[in-house]
Amino acid sequence: MTSTPLADPKDRSDSLPGNQAGKREQTKLANRAAILEAGRQIFAELGYESTTVRDIIRRTQLASGTFYNYFKSKEEVFHALHDDGVARFKPLLRAARESAGTDFQAFMITAFGAYFNFLLSDGQIEREMAATPEWTRVRFDTPESLALFDELKGDIIAFATEFKLDHLDPELLTAACVGIAQEIGERLLRGRIKDVDAAARFAAYFVLGGSQRAQSELQT
Amino acid sequence: MTSTPLADPKDRSDSLPGNQAGKREQTKLANRAAILEAGRQIFAELGYESTTVRDIIRRTQLASGTFYNYFKSKEEVFHALHDDGVARFKPLLRAARESAGTDFQAFMITAFGAYFNFLLSDGQIEREMAATPEWTRVRFDTPESLALFDELKGDIIAFATEFKLDHLDPELLTAACVGIAQEIGERLLRGRIKDVDAAARFAAYFVLGGSQRAQSELQT
DNA sequence: AGCGATGTTGACGCGCTGTCAACATTTCGC
DNA sequence: GCGAAATGTTGACAGCGCGTCAACATCGCT
Structure with missing residues (x-):
């Protein structure tokens, strides 16, 4: 990176109304967005495995x-789209935590519900x-997504402490929750399970x- | 190029009296086995995504x-290897069911234990x-594997009936068990969880x- | 031995990958 | 404004994996 010390390099946005950034910056944003959107479509149409970088770029x-x-690759596009999804879901999880207060049960119902509904309505990539x-x-x-898991683990630890579930490995507990969510979520997406709220x-x-039960049985 | 014939042509093993199958049948078996074995190795070395059909065949x-x-493809090789694993695991699940009798708890402990140990010791492909x-x-x-899931679902239904868990959708119950097993199993394989029996x-x-709990709460 | 049946071989055409030199556009100092 | 440098775009290209197929080798049977 050449650190151009002469004058402010990027300060073209001189409070001009409407003129947000340099043209270069704009097209970069637009191109990136175009690739992501094309990727979203193609992944949904062909599935991850079958789509090629060419398929994506051809649509732009x-x-x-x-x-x-x-x-770098189609994988990186998929990652970006996936991270997008995670970013959209994160606030829903936080809302669940805040609305639930110290009510573990409410938290779980809201969190699972939020996830399942998210999958069915917004989970753009998951539709792939x-x-x-x-x-x-x-x-x-x-x-x-690992950060999201960690956040969830934090929540779970908090509730586990609250309810004196002190013999449970948070790792195991989180794994169980994630596994249940994944597996049921997948069956919802595939239509093998219908009733979202019941799930x-x-x-x-x-x-x-x-x-x-695990807590009481695993007392040692 | 190496004009190495597959099975040396001069091997007139017909002198052996106990030679049951035709030579054609034998080499077919041998070739298939060679491909599978090569695939097993390569998948473990390169991971599923990166290995190519050429990588596999080159090792033979x-x-x-x-x-x-x-x-037809590397996918089909992977399927075959995977099915092999399922076939090896199936008797373990059956043993768990039989040794447990009507003891749901014993069945679950044995079954999960069998699965986790299987993953760590025998799960050849999963090592991929x-x-x-x-x-x-x-x-x-x-x-x-779907057949295995169904078998498990059958077991679960049997126990659910036995214990009057009649408000639970077996599909959901099975999904939960599978999800837990998958997610914890993966963490075991990755070394993020250590104690197999505790898990x-x-x-x-x-x-x-x-x-x-789900049974009692979902009474309607 | 001889002949059809069956399996193997590797070269081929195709499409995808990732790169790169040529080209186009923007930015910036003057 | 202007010209040069910086920055981004383009599409052709070499490399490689894919799946096929005509030629070939081997087997099984009479």
Whole structure:
């Protein structure tokens, strides 16, 4: 990086109304957005495995080489889209925590419900499964989603402390919650399970009862 | 080029009296086995995504075209290996059911324990994860594994009936068990969780308590 | 031995990948 | 404004994996 010390390099935005950034900056944003949008569509149409970088770039006005100015591979596009989803879901989880206060049960019901509804309505990438052969799945754990898991783990630890579930490994507890959410969520997406609210309540009570039972049995 | 014939042509093993199957049949078996074994190795070394059909066939003595006489794609090889694993695990699950009799708790502990130990010792393909970047997973639901799920679902239904858990959707219950097993199993494989037996007991008690709680709360 | 059946071989055409030199546009000092 | 440098775009290209297929080798049977 050449650190151009002469004059402020990027201060072209001199309080001009409407003129937000340099043209270069604008098209960069636009191109990136175009690639992401094209990727979203193609992944939903062809599934992750079958789509190629060419498929994505062909849906835009850009040349093939340009793709690599923005992403290293289709995987990176998928990651970006996935992280987008995580970012959209995060506030929902936080809302669940805040509205629940210290009520573990309320938290669980709201959180599972939020996740399942999110999958069905907003989970743009997750729909990719619909185009994917029944038997294949690709799943990514981006730093972004790991951060979400950690946040969830924090919540779970807080409640576990509150309810004196002190014999439970938070790692195991979080894993169980995530696994349940994943597996039921997938069946909801595939239409193998229909009733979203019932599923959320089931999952929530399952976790509650499971935690208590594990706690009492694992006293040592 | 190495004009190495596959099985040396001069091997007139027909002198052996106990030679039952035709030579054709034998080499077919041998070739298939060679491809599968090569696939097992390569998948473990490179991970599913990065390995190519060429990588697999290159590790054998066969020509590239021959691969397609046995499998349509690397995916099909992976499926076969996966089904192999399922077939090896199935008896363990059955043993768990039989040794447990009508004891739901014993069944769950044994079953989870069997699965986790299987993953760590025998789960040949699942090791593929070790070579896979931290954040990518590919998972397959072959007919074979779906059959296993169904068998498990049958067991769960039986116990649910026995214990009058009649308000629980078996689909949800099975999904929860599978999700827990998957997620904890993965953490075991990645070394994020260490104690296998503790994990099995946790999972078992979690399912027991979860089922009961969900049953009593979902009375309507 | 001889002949059809069956399996193997590797070269081929195709499409995708990632790169790069040539080109176009923007930015900035003057 | 103007010209040069910085920055971004383009599409052609070499490399490689894919799946096919005609030629070939081997087997099984009479």
